[in-house]
Amino acid sequence: MSGPRTWRGKVFIGVSLDGYIARSDGGIEWLSDPPDDPGHVPGHRGPNPPAGYEDFMVTVDHLVIGRGTYEKVLTFGFWPYGAKQVVVLSTTLARDHDERVAVARNLPEVLGVLDDGAAKGVYVDGGRVIQEFLRADLIDELIISIAPVLLGGGLPLFGRLASDMRLTHKGTSTSDTGMTSIRYIVTR
Numbered sequence: 429m430s431g432p433r434t435w436r437g438k439v440f441i442g443v444s445l446d447g448y449i450a451r452s453d454g455g456i457e458w459l460s461d462p463p464d465d466p467g468h469v470p471g472h473r474g475p476n477p478p479a480g481y482e483d484f485m486v487t488v489d490h491l492v493i494g495r496g497t498y499e500k501v502l503t504f505g506f507w508p509y510g511a512k513q514v515v516v517l518s519t520t521l522a523r524d525h526d527e528r529v530a531v532a533r534n535l536p537e538v539l540g541v542l543d544d545g546a547a548k549g550v551y552v553d554g555g556r557v558i559q560e561f562l563r564a565d566l567i568d569e570l571i572i573s574i575a576p577v578l579l580g581g582g583l584p585l586f587g588r589l590a591s592d593m594r595l596t597h598k599g600t601s602t603s604d605t606g607m608t609s610i611r612y613i614v615t616r
């Protein structure tokens with residue numbers, strides 16, 4: 429980066445109550461097709477409720493995703509990111525693999541692409557990539573949607589940090605499907 433960071437790093441992700449973003453085999457059906465359980469308390473929007481996906485996407489112009497997330501997205505059968513610039517972190521993908529994305533080999537290369545694109549809002553997605561961005565202090569806000577399920581294992585959302593990271597709670601909402609969405613900003 430040539431100067432002070434000009435963009436905000438944002439996480440918007442679904443997670444099991446025990447902290448996994450996918451099963452070990454990458455499965456996320458527990459998130460996209462939760463069982464229909466009429467017993468959840470009715471959803472409510474608290475003060476300053478977190479944005480939903482569509483409203484959140486309006487606030488970002490770039491995405492940085494890991495190869496694991498990229499390969500999952502390819503199975504969807506449609507490209508969910510429209511014209512937003514997508515950077516895929518990967519040491520293995522060929523650089524000319526897919527004209528819809530820029531492949532970056534490491535964090536400095538990602539920062540170069542974001543700089544060149546005059547990024548303002550950056551959606552950071554994928555467990556390992558989120559962990560790396562947190563360690564590098566490149567995340568400013570998080571919207572975490574907790575699904576009412578314990579998976580007992582899988583790919584974790586969070587990992588090791590050099591020191592505690594304090595968060596400020598900005599709002600919570602719940603849905604009829606038992607999801608609890610919490611918005612935090614990183615306290616600085």
Ligand SMILES: NC(=O)c1ccc[n+]([C@@H]2O[C@H](COP(=O)([O-])OP(=O)(O)OC[C@H]3O[C@@H](n4cnc5c(N)ncnc54)[C@H](OP(=O)(O)O)[C@@H]3O)[C@@H](O)[C@H]2O)c1
Pocket residue numbers: 440441442443448449450453454455456459493494495496497498500517518519520521532533534535553554555556557558560583584
């Ligand atoms: N619950 C949700 O809302 C949610 C959201 C997003 C994703 N997911 C799921 O999470 C799974 C993927 O998560 P994940 O934690 O395995 O992976 P990820 O962060 O998406 O991707 C990990 C890969 O990114 C590359 N990478 C990461 N850091 C790098 C670095 N510093 N330099 C170079 N390359 C780097 C590596 O690819 P190479 O091996 O090519 O180097 C690594 O194997 C998928 O199953 C996806 O469906 C769930």
